Amino acid sequence: MSYSVTETSTRQKWIAGTVVVGYALVTILPLVWIIATGFKTPSDAIAYPPKVIFEPTVEGYVNLFTTRTRATQETLDALGEPATWYDAIVRQYGMIISGPSRYGERFLNSVIIGFGSTFLSICLGTLAAYGFSRFKIPLKDDLLFFILSTRMMPPIAVAIPIFLMYRRLGLSDTHLGMIFLYTAVNLSLAVWLLKGFIDEIPIEYEEAALIDGYTRFQAFYKVVLPQAATGIASTAIFCLIFAWNEYAFAVLLTSGTAQTAPPFIPTIIGIGKDWPAVAAGTTLFLVPVMVFTILLRKHLLRGITFGAVRK
Amino acid sequence: MSDRAIAWIFVAPSIFLLLAINIFPLIWTIRLSLTDFRANRPNRPAEWIGIENYRRILGDGDIWNSMQATAHFLFWTLILQVVIGFALAYLINKKFRGSDLWTTLIVLPMMLSPAVVGNFWTFFYQPQIGLFNYVVEFFSGVDPSSFTMIGSVDLAPWAIVIVDTWMWTPFVMLICLAGLRSIPDSIYEAAECDRASKWRQFWTITIPLVLPFLMLAVLFRGIENFKMFDLVVQLTGGGPGSTTELTSITLKREAFEKWRTGYASAYAVILFVTVFGLASIYVKALNKVKER
Numbered sequence: 001m002s003y004s005v006t007e008t009s010t011r012q013k014w015i016a017g018t019v020v021v022g023y024a025l026v027t028i029l030p031l032v033w034i035i036a037t038g039f040k041t042p043s044d045a046i047a048y049p050p051k052v053i054f055e056p057t058v059e060g061y062v063n064l065f066t067t068r069t070r071a072t073q074e075t076l077d078a079l080g081e082p083a084t085w086y087d088a089i090v091r092q093y094g095m096i097i098s099g100p101s102r103y104g105e106r107f108l109n110s111v112i113i114g115f116g117s118t119f120l121s122i123c124l125g126t127l128a129a130y131g132f133s134r135f136k137i138p139l140k141d142d143l144l145f146f147i148l149s150t151r152m153m154p155p156i157a158v159a160i161p162i163f164l165m166y167r168r169l170g171l172s173d174t175h176l177g178m179i180f181l182y183t184a185v186n187l188s189l190a191v192w193l194l195k196g197f198i199d200e201i202p203i204e205y206e207e208a209a210l211i212d213g214y215t216r217f218q219a220f221y222k223v224v225l226p227q228a229a230t231g232i233a234s235t236a237i238f239c240l241i242f243a244w245n246e247y248a249f250a251v252l253l254t255s256g257t258a259q260t261a262p263p264f265i266p267t268i269i270g271i272g273k274d275w276p277a278v279a280a281g282t283t284l285f286l287v288p289v290m291v292f293t294i295l296l297r298k299h300l301l302r303g304i305t306f307g308a309v310r311k
Numbered sequence: 312m313s314d315r316a317i318a319w320i321f322v323a324p325s326i327f328l329l330l331a332i333n334i335f336p337l338i339w340t341i342r343l344s345l346t347d348f349r350a351n352r353p354n355r356p357a358e359w360i361g362i363e364n365y366r367r368i369l370g371d372g373d374i375w376n377s378m379q380a381t382a383h384f385l386f387w388t389l390i391l392q393v394v395i396g397f398a399l400a401y402l403i404n405k406k407f408r409g410s411d412l413w414t415t416l417i418v419l420p421m422m423l424s425p426a427v428v429g430n431f432w433t434f435f436y437q438p439q440i441g442l443f444n445y446v447v448e449f450f451s452g453v454d455p456s457s458f459t460m461i462g463s464v465d466l467a468p469w470a471i472v473i474v475d476t477w478m479w480t481p482f483v484m485l486i487c488l489a490g491l492r493s494i495p496d497s498i499y500e501a502a503e504c505d506r507a508s509k510w511r512q513f514w515t516i517t518i519p520l521v522l523p524f525l526m527l528a529v530l531f532r533g534i535e536n537f538k539m540f541d542l543v544v545q546l547t548g549g550g551p552g553s554t555t556e557l558t559s560i561t562l563k564r565e566a567f568e569k570w571r572t573g574y575a576s577a578y579a580v581i582l583f584v585t586v587f588g589l590a591s592i593y594v595k596a597l598n599k600v601k602e603r
Contacts, residue, residue, distance in 0.1 A: 016402040020402050024413045027416075030435060135317070147325070155559075161336035187329060217317075241422060248540045262426045262541075265426075279431070289422050289424070300485065304421075
């Protein structure tokens with residue numbers, strides 16, 4: 001039997017496993033609790049001691065997507081039987097649905113701005129990354145560092161002149177304005193990550209293509225892009241997550257038309273201490289990111305360190 | 312076309328966008344910082360007042376308070392995240408069964424929107440109904456309605472440290488784990504042949520070889536937490552009073568509530584120079600450690 005001195009003993013593994021699993025359970029408890037709260041009634045949500053076992057309901061979700069008004073018994077009687085299941089839920093509290101809430105709109109804004117800025121930053125970022133990876137560019141290192149340093153500025157500091165500039169250009173509170181802004185912020189990440197991915201593609205492929213009579217652009221388009229597909233996809237997800245999560249610019253530069261979900265979700269609670277509705281809105285907002293995180297786990301480290309650590 | 316021209320076609324659009332949305336605003340900020348401009352009165356002509364704003368900032372008690380709050384926040388989040396993050400990475404590196412699955416679960420909080428999660432933590436911190444207070448009562452027997460994490464001057468600075476540590480410890484952990492995995496087994500085997508104790512191996516092999524990774528993690532977290540805004544603004548809004556008013560929150564108050572645009576611009580320039588200066592010095596130190 002071979003024996004390695006660096007092999008960990010079973011007992012050590014067991015202890016390590018127990019501690020890590022314990023930590024993991026504590027750390028995901030708040031997330032599980034958010035999801036569970038979304039399925040509680042308002043009174044269950046604020047029960048003390050906190051309720052672990054409860055009867056699930058979708059009230060929180062109904063309240064999240066609707067605005068309701070209190071109605072007198074006569075009005076309720078006059079309306080007759082509730083037409084839909086969500087009407088029925090709201091009627092129990094002597095309320096009627098008066099219209100949709102803003103949540104759907106805000107969520108859609110997040111989707112539009114997130115995908116729009118991701119698309120733009122990936123297009124520009126891939127071009128720039130290829131340029132930096134394959135060509136001799138004067139002051140290359142300085143330019144790359146300049147691109148990175150744009151991330152060091154506090155967002156509020158950047159927001160002051162952007163606020164003035166957008167006001168003058170009429171870009172305040174518009175989707176287009178937010179897409180440009182998030183593209184600029186994400187560009188540093190995209191360039192750095194993609195440069196790393198493209199550096200790993202052997203240059204011989206392109207050289208062969210060039211000898212075969214491809215132009216530079218054809219070589220880039222037909223040889224490099226397909227090779228970099230995985231890298232581009234994971235970079236895109238990182239850009240998307242950043243734009244999705246961003247709050248500081250959103251809260252300062254949008255108020256209505258182009259407001260995204262992060263500045264909106266905290267305002268839900270102001271309407272009526274309805275924690276299940278907040279939890280429902282939070283859950284719908286967080287779950288896509290959780291799924292992406294699990295899909296991305298192999299490239300996670302690279303993404304969060306701008307490609308500095310590659311494993 | 313020459314290679315040089317093609318290179319610029321690839322690189323120019325990105326550089327142009329960054330100039331328009333980062334550098335032009337930065338120059339504008341520097342210009343504004345020398346005036347008494349107020350963004351809520353765009354028609355009033357701004358007066359050139361030179362370095363007056365900078366002089367006033369350095370003598371402003373509120374600014375120093377927010378610097379102090381930021382220092383407290385930075386110091387404790389970095390210490391806690393480094394210690395817990397490294398310990399977790401060390402244990403995960405023992406490669407027990409299912410370690411990949413648990414690592415993925417631990418990493419989840421880090422990728423979520425700080426503002427949205429911070430908003431929900433105010434619910435956990437509620438004095439009478441909150442999960443956090445319940446857990447504290449469960450383990451220590453302290454009456455859950457006797458303390459409010461975000462309402463008390465003594466506890467609020469710790470409330471933000473706890474949530475930030477919960478969110479970002481996995482970041483340090485992942486980087487440390489990459490560091491630990493980069494150490495070849497042969498080094499330990501050689502040490503074992505020389506009869507070095509496990510304790511000695513830890514201090515003379517593991518720590519020095521992980522150090523560059525750890526320092527990189529501290530750099531990232533340091534810059535991020537110096538800029539911290541979204542999580543804390545949602546958790547405490549800078550309160551109670553101004554106990555958790557970090558620099559970014561003060562900056563926001565000056566710029567978008569008091570509308571002292573010129574003054575806020577000067578503060579923004581000071582903050583940027585500070586981050587940039589500290590980061591540059593730190594990167595030099597980091598490169599020295601790497602070369603060793």
